[in-house]
Amino acid sequence: MDYTTLAPPPMAVSEAALTDLGAGTSLYEALQRLPDLRRRQGKRYELALLLCLLLLAKLAGQTTLRGATEWIRHRGKEIATHFGLQRTQMPCQMTYCRILARIDARLLDEVLAAFFIRWEAQQRCGNEPSRLQTSRDHLDHAQLAIDGKTLRATSTQAHPVHQLSCYDVTTGMVLWQCQVGEKQNEISALKPRLSPSLVNGRIVTLDAMHTQRELCAQVHRCGGAYVLIAKDNQPTLAEDIADLFEDRTPDRRRWVQAETWDKGHGRLEHR
Numbered sequence: 001m002d003y004t005t006l007a008p009p010p011m012a013v014s015e016a017a018l019t020d021l022g023a024g025t026s027l028y029e030a031l032q033r034l035p036d037l038r039r040r041q042g043k044r045y046e047l048a049l050l051l052c053l054l055l056l057a058k059l060a061g062q063t064t065l066r067g068a069t070e071w072i073r074h075r076g077k078e079i080a081t082h083f084g085l086q087r088t089q090m091p092c093q094m095t096y097c098r099i100l101a102r103i104d105a106r107l108l109d110e111v112l113a114a115f116f117i118r119w120e121a122q123q124r125c126g127n128e129p130s131r132l133q134t135s136r137d138h139l140d141h142a143q144l145a146i147d148g149k150t151l152r153a154t155s156t157q158a159h160p161v162h163q164l165s166c167y168d169v170t171t172g173m174v175l176w177q178c179q180v181g182e183k184q185n186e187i188s189a190l191k192p193r194l195s196p197s198l199v200n201g202r203i204v205t206l207d208a209m210h211t212q213r214e215l216c217a218q219v220h221r222c223g224g225a226y227v228l229i230a231k232d233n234q235p236t237l238a239e240d241i242a243d244l245f246e247d248r249t250p251d252r253r254r255w256v257q258a259e260t261w262d263k264g265h266g267r268l269e270h271r
Contacts, residue, residue, distance in 0.1 A: 199224035
């Protein structure tokens with residue numbers, strides 16, 4: 001099935017670059033990397049196809065699973081033609097319920113994040129095959145901003161939903177979001193999400209809550225770097241940083257100094 005969301009790359013690009021780029025420019029092909037945990041018996045539709053159908057229904061404005069199912073079934077012949085399917089009868093609602101209940105949400109986040117980053121890079125690079133092939137100096141400045149927010153006004157639950165999000169500053173995309181459980185905090189929720197495929201070659205920025213030795217070691221193991229905030233609740237660390245900047249004869253050849261003023265949310269921040 002030749003289903004792609006992008007126009008063909010320019011002919012001047014080398015064949016090797018096109019081969020590498022092709023794996024990331026088809027959403028259908030990207031979703032085929034997800035493992036299908038269903039039994040072979042009675043399986044009529046591919047997992048990647050089902051997810052693509054749900055995505056199309058969502059883009060068409062369907063907000064419920066029932067509405068998405070009906071939207072897809074009303075367009076069975078057209079969908080079968082575009083996707084090259086032999087059957088025009090579309091899945092029932094329970095089929096979508098089963099796959100959504102068993103799918104690995106974390107792996108799905110990683111697959112979609114990789115796809116959209118490469119897609120955005122292709123859009124911004126012009127004749128270059130991918131932003132991922134730019135010079136190493138530029139790659140070292142790719143930033144991931146991770147922060148948590150409590151959703152109060154959008155929920156009627158007794159306990160407000162606290163969501164942790166990872167934002168790719170280079171492409172302007174949210175790579176993943178996860179809900180922090182009632183008996184969790186942001187530190188325990190973030191730990192399993194930091195993988196080499198996400199962190200390698202990037203600078204991770206977090207707030208003072210995550211200024212922990214274990215997290216720093218984990219980021220280094222994944223091949224990344226970090227920028228953290230140190231506050232007075234860690235007096236030993238704060239004193240060591242103060243002593244470093246008060247030293248009149250330090251070796252500053254490897255250091256870069258910056259100063260910023262930010263005004264927003266009713267306060268003025270000096271960093």
